[in-house]
Amino acid sequence: MSKTFPGGIHPSEHKKRSKKEQIRKAADPKIAVIPLCQHIGTPAEPLVNVGDIVKIGQPLGDSERYVSAAVHASIGGKIIAIEPRLTPFGAKVLSVVIENNGDQDVHPSVRPYPNFKDLSKTDIRKIIRGAGIVGLGGAAFPTRVKLQPPPDKVIKTIIINGAECEPYLTCDYRLLIEQPKKVILGLKAIMKPTDALEGIIAIEDNKPEAITAIQKAIDEEVSHHNLRVAVLKTKYPQGAEKQLIKAITKREVPSGGLPADVHCIVNNVGTAVAIAKALTTGMPLIERIVTVTGGSISEPSNLLVRIGTPFSELVEQCGGFLEEPTKIIMGGPLMGISVPSIDVPVIKATSGILVPSKKELDDLEPEPCIRCAKCVDSCPQYLLPNLLGDASENDRFDLSKSYGALDCIECGVCSYVCPAKRNLVQLIKLSKNELLRKK
Amino acid sequence: MKPLLVTPAPHMKSKDTNARVMLDVLIALLPATVAALFFFGFNAVIIILTGLISAWIFELIALKLKKAPVTRADLRSASITGLLLALIIAPSVPWWMVVVGTFIAIFIAKHAFGGLGHNIFNPALIGRAFMVASWPILMTAWLKPFDAIATATPLATVNPAPATYLQLFLGNVGGSMGETSALALLIGAAYLFYRQAIEWRLPFAYLGTVVVISLIFRVDPVFQLLSGGLMIGAFFMATDPVTTPVTKPGRLIFGIGCGIITMVLRMGAGYPEGVCYSILLMNATTPLLDRYARGRIFGYK
Numbered sequence: 240m241s242k243t244f245p246g247g248i249h250p251s252e253h254k255k256r257s258k259k260e261q262i263r264k265a266a267d268p269k270i271a272v273i274p275l276c277q278h279i280g281t282p283a284e285p286l287v288n289v290g291d292i293v294k295i296g297q298p299l300g301d302s303e304r305y306v307s308a309a310v311h312a313s314i315g316g317k318i319i320a321i322e323p324r325l326t327p328f329g330a331k332v333l334s335v336v337i338e339n340n341g342d343q344d345v346h347p348s349v350r351p352y353p354n355f356k357d358l359s360k361t362d363i364r365k366i367i368r369g370a371g372i373v374g375l376g377g378a379a380f381p382t383r384v385k386l387q388p389p390p391d392k393v394i395k396t397i398i399i400n401g402a403e404c405e406p407y408l409t410c411d412y413r414l415l416i417e418q419p420k421k422v423i424l425g426l427k428a429i430m431k432p433t434d435a436l437e438g439i440i441a442i443e444d445n446k447p448e449a450i451t452a453i454q455k456a457i458d459e460e461v462s463h464h465n466l467r468v469a470v471l472k473t474k475y476p477q478g479a480e481k482q483l484i485k486a487i488t489k490r491e492v493p494s495g496g497l498p499a500d501v502h503c504i505v506n507n508v509g510t511a512v513a514i515a516k517a518l519t520t521g522m523p524l525i526e527r528i529v530t531v532t533g534g535s536i537s538e539p540s541n542l543l544v545r546i547g548t549p550f551s552e553l554v555e556q557c558g559g560f561l562e563e564p565t566k567i568i569m570g571g572p573l574m575g576i577s578v579p580s581i582d583v584p585v586i587k588a589t590s591g592i593l594v595p596s597k598k599e600l601d602d603l604e605p606e607p608c609i610r611c612a613k614c615v616d617s618c619p620q621y622l623l624p625n626l627l628g629d630a631s632e633n634d635r636f637d638l639s640k641s642y643g644a645l646d647c648i649e650c651g652v653c654s655y656v657c658p659a660k661r662n663l664v665q666l667i668k669l670s671k672n673e674l675l676r677k678k
Numbered sequence: 679m680k681p682l683l684v685t686p687a688p689h690m691k692s693k694d695t696n697a698r699v700m701l702d703v704l705i706a707l708l709p710a711t712v713a714a715l716f717f718f719g720f721n722a723v724i725i726i727l728t729g730l731i732s733a734w735i736f737e738l739i740a741l742k743l744k745k746a747p748v749t750r751a752d753l754r755s756a757s758i759t760g761l762l763l764a765l766i767i768a769p770s771v772p773w774w775m776v777v778v779g780t781f782i783a784i785f786i787a788k789h790a791f792g793g794l795g796h797n798i799f800n801p802a803l804i805g806r807a808f809m810v811a812s813w814p815i816l817m818t819a820w821l822k823p824f825d826a827i828a829t830a831t832p833l834a835t836v837n838p839a840p841a842t843y844l845q846l847f848l849g850n851v852g853g854s855m856g857e858t859s860a861l862a863l864l865i866g867a868a869y870l871f872y873r874q875a876i877e878w879r880l881p882f883a884y885l886g887t888v889v890v891i892s893l894i895f896r897v898d899p900v901f902q903l904l905s906g907g908l909m910i911g912a913f914f915m916a917t918d919p920v921t922t923p924v925t926k927p928g929r930l931i932f933g934i935g936c937g938i939i940t941m942v943l944r945m946g947a948g949y950p951e952g953v954c955y956s957i958l959l960m961n962a963t964t965p966l967l968d969r970y971a972r973g974r975i976f977g978y979k
Binding site for chain 2: 248250329406481485491492493494495496563564565566567568572573574575576577578579580581593595599600601602603606607608609610611612613615616619620621622623625626642643646649651654655656657658659660662664665668
């Protein structure tokens, strides 16, 4: 029986377009724009100057601060600017702009490490930190921080999140099928410094090929007694950290707490593969898998993309647009963000570039709430989204707080189900911002 | 290239709309409507048409006065009110009384409180309560099905023997037009469950409470379930989303409260039926239940 959590929704999957497309390497960008802050936390400080020639894998920026991540050159070339550039989030962020000179040599700092067995816990943490690895599921939280939970927390279970519950996206699915051994290596690399007893790869039951591939890879491991696949029901938001832990361990992360409070750490499939690559080749995080899809894309694909490549070049490599785009979304349709321009660069958090057709975007005008409580019955956090929405609309943030606005995981289920087409999650985010600002 | 549209997530929404939710209720009321036409013939045609048409007219006037646009959801919501009102009154009621009842339902109970989504009390039940208070004799002049001869509702008779379970189940008894056939109402309710338009907590808490109280006070629970307005009340009135709690514990309490009040009125009051008032009384508690009968949030003990 597939495991799951209470609540949630079953949106149409739209994965067929790209799920059979093998990962192919996208062309290197002519000009790469690499923002120095692509993660949650402190921006990195630039380590290079305009005019410098950089090689692949060379550090461009780093920070001494704890919650931060290094960024690296994804192509070889000349630095033509270090200036604020537009990012997918709509803000201008200090970025290093590299003009490609076709040099395929890697930077001398990129060296393969000794055998995985011979690496100490500190070595692994150091490598992950040096490689600038962040959560590749979309939140881009620095992975190194995740792997160093407060000393009073005992970690028992590492979960690799392969649920990929967002419709349209297939990048994690392709990694599970094409690179299962790297997923397992990444999992083992996370288990080692955290002293975890058990490693679990969580996959939804609409991906039987992925389940088979991973199971086979586990069986081929010499020592695999503490590794297993957890099959989950296909439901959104199955891949949300708290819901994933609930489904697998039946434990609930306490309000305001961390997965470590229930002895878990969750990492995305892409993150595991990035860790595996860093450990074997020494190559930092300079590329990721991006699903380019949607009704407006002629040839939906899963591409291996260098960080800093503009969205526009990837769309061209997928046959261009079928119709003029109305909206371009980074990520999935439920939690993704709509980007302000097609020229923004791929960053570490870009799991997908989704360009829906006009037919797929049928935005209706909001109507009055009829209190049908579909949002209440679907909320995976057991909140009362319609009442939270009312509280936000009336500036009653005291009420939003008592209704648990800060426990909202912003999955968007309430807005999805609402027959009155109210954008409830947006209203709740308003309350959250207001409450966090006052804190 | 045109500037891109930048909007907050989610960028994908369900096909569900307010208008669709309303349509589901109308579809679910079809079997009961057909049963009413079958048992009460021409009287039923007049009352149902009067209910529907006057509801549309009053809705349009109210929206016009408020300078609000007329949406499909508005018209369907008015249809539900008009049809429900027609189904919960006696088939002998003259048409002009239905017009007055619908006026009270749409104008006073719904639009005076702010219109769709804002009313505290179930509009159709307010319409009916107004009619019962104004014309108590006419409102309880029940007809025997098929032959239009005056009869008593089985609930008003001292001895329930005159109506068999089968008669009650099929609806071949005196009573309000759409209330008599439990079968027709259950078919409609099954559709509402299938469409996930209603949720089990409220109706089953209501019916369950009626059964438990019947067993405690040694009255026939099957008879209590099948007679009067309980079925239409539990599945179509107490599940009206606007006037009932959104919280899960709130729905349970609401249902139990309805059950208790219904049975108190049926057994203790000089009045044969308590469904209408039980739901109206509990409607008044909805804001309170939403505020205080909240469930547990994820991550709390």
